[in-house]
Amino acid sequence: MNTRLSVNINKIALIRNARGSNFPNLVQFAKDCEAFGAEGITVHPRPDERHITYADVPALKQVVQTEFNIEGNPTEKKFMELVLQNKPHQCTLVPDSKHALTSDSGWDTIKHKDFLTDTIAQLQEAGIRVSIFCDPAAKFIEGAKIVGTDRIEFYTGPFAKDFDKDAQAAVQPYADAAKVASELGIGINAGHDLNLHNLRFFKDQVPNLLEVSIGHALVVDALYYGIQNTIQMYLHRLTEL
Ligand code: PXP
Numbered sequence: 143m144n145t146r147l148s149v150n151i152n153k154i155a156l157i158r159n160a161r162g163s164n165f166p167n168l169v170q171f172a173k174d175c176e177a178f179g180a181e182g183i184t185v186h187p188r189p190d191e192r193h194i195t196y197a198d199v200p201a202l203k204q205v206v207q208t209e210f211n212i213e214g215n216p217t218e219k220k221f222m223e224l225v226l227q228n229k230p231h232q233c234t235l236v237p238d239s240k241h242a243l244t245s246d247s248g249w250d251t252i253k254h255k256d257f258l259t260d261t262i263a264q265l266q267e268a269g270i271r272v273s274i275f276c277d278p279a280a281k282f283i284e285g286a287k288i289v290g291t292d293r294i295e296f297y298t299g300p301f302a303k304d305f306d307k308d309a310q311a312a313v314q315p316y317a318d319a320a321k322v323a324s325e326l327g328i329g330i331n332a333g334h335d336l337n338l339h340n341l342r343f344f345k346d347q348v349p350n351l352l353e354v355s356i357g358h359a360l361v362v363d364a365l366y367y368g369i370q371n372t373i374q375m376y377l378h379r380l381t382e383l
Contacts, residue, residue, distance in 0.1 A: 143349075145353060147179075147182070147354060147377055147380060148209060148211055149175045149180040149356065149360060150186065150355050151183060152186050152357050154361065155195070168194075175373060178369060181209065182211055182355070183208065183209070185211075186212075187199060187212070187224065188240075190241075196220065200228055203228045203230065209353075210230040211231065212228070214234075214235075226264070226268050229269060230270060231270070232272070232273055232293075233270050234355075245297065247275075248277035249274050249275060249286075251282045251286045252281065252282070259288075262290050263290060266290070273293035273295045273331050274294055275297055276294040276295065276296060276297065276319075277300075279315070283328065284326070286326075294329075294330060295332060295333055296331070298332050301335075302335030302336065310347075316332075316344070316347070320350060330348070331355065333355040335359070336356050337359035338375055342379045
């Protein structure tokens, strides 16, 4: 199965914002990532706009040719307005708190059933595919089915953290949860702390992986290898036999 590589460009926006100008140019960077082989562009605007700003989104929407994925917390009214106005190919709903350094857990799809059901329906009615950030537990995947999402995105932070200790033990919950998702007809994405070292193993062990979104490690690798080489290296990890 082909697993798409969506490049998360938050960190590029962070570098740009450090100087308050338009350098590096985020829109050009997104276009270049696609020219170098990226199969999607992901952004995660946060309320404080510390990396991606709300104004970046329409500018990116105009140029992204592959798949545009906007992640964020739908409890923010501004986020929902932004997504509905810009209609990306995919919206990934993430239950991150306002001041979280980064996303650090999936949805409790049972507790937030009504909210997720309404939100997902609203996005789908606008023609947007929905993915929800999920921990690899059967009960949350079953809950994801009930709320009507098209896909889940596995939160892979815990996998990455334990990968060097015991890779098989680290991946097993994801492999098991992926089977549940596939049986329920839910598509599977994954993201967080995936890198050149752990990506291939994750893909091999987790069936039906449709898409990974990768930002932090990919941008750090690009400091050493350059962005064109780095994207090719990640694509190679996803395709090598
Ligand atoms: N998925 C979600 C929901 C995220 O919040 C992030 C980080 O912004 C990622 C994937 C990508 O994680 P990383 O930057 O560690 O590759």
